[in-house]
Amino acid sequence: MKAMTLKAPGGLDNLVMTDIEPVAPGPGEIQVEVKASSLNFHDYAVVAGLIPVEDGRIPMSDGAGTVTAVGEGVSAFAVGDRVLSYFFPHWPAGRPDFSSVQGVPGxxxxxxxxQTVTxxxxxxxxxxSNLDFAAASxxxxxxxxxxxxxxxETHLRPGDWVLVQGSGGxxxxxxxxxxxxxxxxxxxxxxxxxLARMSELGAQHLINYRQVENWGDKALEITGGRGVDLVVEVGGPATVPQSVRAVAFGGCVSMIGVLTGFAGEVxxxxxxxxxxxxxxxxxxxxQQQADMIAAVEANNxxxxxxxxxxxAELADAFRHQEAHKHFGKICVEI
Known part of the structure; x- marks a missing residue:
């Protein structure tokens, strides 16, 4: 079977296709034929060497595939089941702590x-049940x-206002x-x-931030001075001031990404x-993943x-990500 491995200290040119042997599942384990993965900024940070990892690390945190073998004592899955990975395999429910966010794949x-993991x-x-492997990943x-x-984190209700930044995943x-x-x-x-494509997905109001530098004020104008209940903040230091300007009284800025740097003024x-x-x-x-899956199915x-x-073209996939050409998610067929 094949796997893409990363040679230390990282870098897209250090991604190397390698032969691996499938591993039979032990007690409590399953063997999965991986069908698809998708790229996240976290995966890019790993392969680019921004997050140091062991030599020979197999990257990619997302995985969707089919169970090909089950170990002793496994009752949750059977051969042929379609499964999805967990980003945090040690965080079942509740609030996170240090131990629950360990063991991130990739x-x-x-x-x-x-092509195979155990x-x-x-x-x-x-x-x-309503998605193919690439979409599910x-x-x-x-x-x-x-x-x-x-x-x-925010318990939004129908009629509330949400501001989303950019067109990433x-x-x-x-x-x-x-x-x-x-x-x-x-x-x-x-x-x-x-922005036109985001309108097709249902966004009612569009702001080109290159044309409207103070887009926080524009968001206040659009909401009649009220502000938005939630800002999905992916930019980081360069966008936080405008996000705070846009947010409503009692609202929330969900800090998710740091695309413009790692520190700045608030x-x-x-x-x-x-x-x-x-x-x-x-x-x-x-538990939150289970809830999300139920909603994805119920609403198709x-x-x-x-x-x-x-x-085999994983490095090119990351170069596509680097160029910021994508709209939504970049996937890898395995």
């Missing part, structure tokens, strides 16, 4: 850029991050979930073409005057897949 453990059955959930990191920000999922539950959506992007006075908060979000729990939600690459 980073702290071997990932899913491989893991504890507890590291997998069932796949949504987009849920475990980007989809669940958006779900937690909207459904767990988390932002598109947030747009889809928001419209699914009847929220109003403001979408920002530097591309009018991408307008703290405006934040506390609004009684608003910034909430850090890192994916979600296994279809993740937006931009393009698919074969496993």
């Amino acid at each position: 980073d702290m453990a071997q990932g899913f850029a491989a 893991r504890p059955a507890s590291h997998f959930s069932r796949m949504p 987009t849920l475990t990191c980007a989809g669940l991050t958006a779900w937690r920000a909207m459904m767990v 988390v932002s598109i999922f947030a747009l889809q979930f928001a419209r699914m539950m009847g929220c109003n959506v403001i979408a920002t992007s530097s591309s009018d073409e991408k 307008p703290t006075t405006e934040l506390f005057q609004k009684n608003a908060r910034i909430s850090g979000i890192t994916v979600g729990s296994q 939600l279809q993740p937006v897949v931009d393009i698919q690459f074969p496993l």
Whole structure:
């Protein structure tokens, strides 16, 4: 079987296709034929060497596939079942702690850029019945991050306002979930073409942030001075001041990404005057994944897949990500 491995110290040119031997599942384990994965910024940070990993690490945190063998004592899955990985295999439910966010595939453990994996059955959930493997693979990191920000941390209600930044995976999922539950959506992007596509997905208000530098004020104008209940913040330091400007009294800025850097100024006075908060979000729990899957099935939600690459072209997939050409998710066929 084949797997893509990363030679230390990382870099796209250090991704190497390698032969691996399938491993028979032991007690409590399942063997999975991996069918698809999808790219996240976290995966890019690993392969680019921004997150140091062991030499020979198999990258990719997302995985969707079919069970090919089960070990002794496994009752949750049977051969032929379609399964989905967990980003945090040790976080079943509740609030996170240090131990629950260990063991991330592709980073702290071997990932899913491989034709076969053998893991504890507890590291997998069932796949949504309405999705193919590529679409399902987009849920475990980007989809669940958006779900937690909207459904767990902020408890949005129909008619509330959500602002999403850009057209990456988390932002598109947030747009889809928001419209699914009847929220109003403001979408920002530097591309009018991408904004038009976000409009097709249901965003009612569009802001090109290259043309409207103070887009926080524009969001206040759109909402009649009220502000938005949730900002899905993926930019980081360069966008936080405008996010705080846009947020409503008692609202939330869900800090999800740091695309513009790792540190910066926060307008703290405006934040506390609004009684608003910034909430850090890192994916979600296994229970939250189960809830998300149920919602995806009930609403026949279809993740937006931009393009698919074969496993052998994983480096090119990351170059496509680097170029910021994608709309939604980039997937890998395995």
